[in-house]
Amino acid sequence: MNIKNLLNIVIRFLIGGLFIFSGLIKLNDPVGTEIKMEEYFEVFANDFAGFFHYLIPYALEIGLFLVILEVVLGVAVLINYRMELTSKILFILIIFFTFLTFYSAYFNKVTDCGCFGDAIPLTPWQSFSKDVVLTILILHLFWYRKRYSPLTNVRTGNIITGSVTVVCLVLGIYAVEHLPYIDFRPYKVGDSIPANMLPKELPVGEYTFIKDGKKIKSEQYLPESFGYIYVSYEIINPKESIPKITDYNLWNPDVGDYTAESFKGRKLFFITVDAAVANTKSMDKISSLIKELEGEGIVSPMVITSSNPSVIEVFRHEYQLAIPYFFSDATVIKAMIRSNPGVMVLEDGVVKGKWHYNDIPAPEEVQQLFD
Helix, strand or coil, rough: CCHHHHHHHHHHHHHHHEEEEHHHHHHCCCCHHHHHHHHHHHHHHCCCCHHHHHHHHHHHHHHHHHHHHHHHHHHHHHCCCCCCHHHHHHHHHHHHHHHHHHHHHHHCCCCCCCCCCCCCCCHHHHHHHHHHHHHHHHHHHHHCCHHHCCCHHHHHHHHHHHHHHHHHHHHHHHHHCCCCCCCCCCCCCCCHHHCCCCCCCCCEEEEEEEECCCCECCCCCCCCHHHHHEEEEEEHHHHHHHHCCCCCCCCEECCCCCCCCCHHHHHEEEEEEEEHHHCCCCCHHHHHHHHHHHHCCCCEEEEECCCCCCHHHHHHHHHHCCCEECCCCCCHHHHHHCCCCEEEECCCCEEEEEEEECCCCCHHHHHHHCC
16 A cells, blocks of 8 residues: 555545534534534624524534534545545535634634534634644545545445434434433533532642752741742742632522522522523423422422523413522523433432433432432
């Protein structure tokens, strides 16, 4: 095998593998992709043309289409399927993505492109750099597309790409109708929210001393009785001290800040980012769950929302949710659970369970979490 053929294979596998990986990561959480698409449409509507506002209600469908397209294109590249068409679509996509990430980075519009979902957060400039490298690789693929002979006949290629499309669609719809298969956010089951609000590491400091005319640095304070003369102290790893959660906060007008209290004991959070558009088909089941668990003293239930106060008041009375409610930022709520509404159970701030409105548990299932 000559160097050109080896290079073509390496580039093909790099592009195909990266597109499949990127697509599958986002297919794990289509609602997260929807949220990111809504951000971009808002930016485009304000900066370019107002018609982008009309695309916001279709952000989920558009995002799911692009995610499935990523996976299908990745598979197509790996099997050299219709490379004339595949390479052209890849070229158009990467030019669009590169412009998108550059615009976001240069004008600081969207702080995380969502290229790899919540699994691998990238800064805007990191995303742009990645796309520049991908553009070079795809340009090679596009320029030499006639070199890539199909590894299967057309019929087999159609079956493979068609099957991948169907499988991806089923996986995506299931993830929307339930919760992500893998939760990469800092509110996943087993995580301690208060612990994730603390720095990953305490900042490491460095002391500077002078002894016998020589400058000495140490992470520990050295006693003067041994001849060390203190000069200064400096934090040397401030970046490592950024916590996973920086914006969790609960409050209401009557109680004020309830953040710390929300970590005490066993809590059941009924979460709705916006009660006005919440799916209500499981509300009877949710109301029964709350009443039974509260009645038996198993949990202290509460509503967490970013809804308008008048909207949440009407919602609570309509579904007989005679429990306190607290407000939080919509971005926080969307990170907590990809369901509107959803249920989350905590014990001393540790997430014991969380459920989509399609999967509301029986009271016994929740009680077992504390046994």
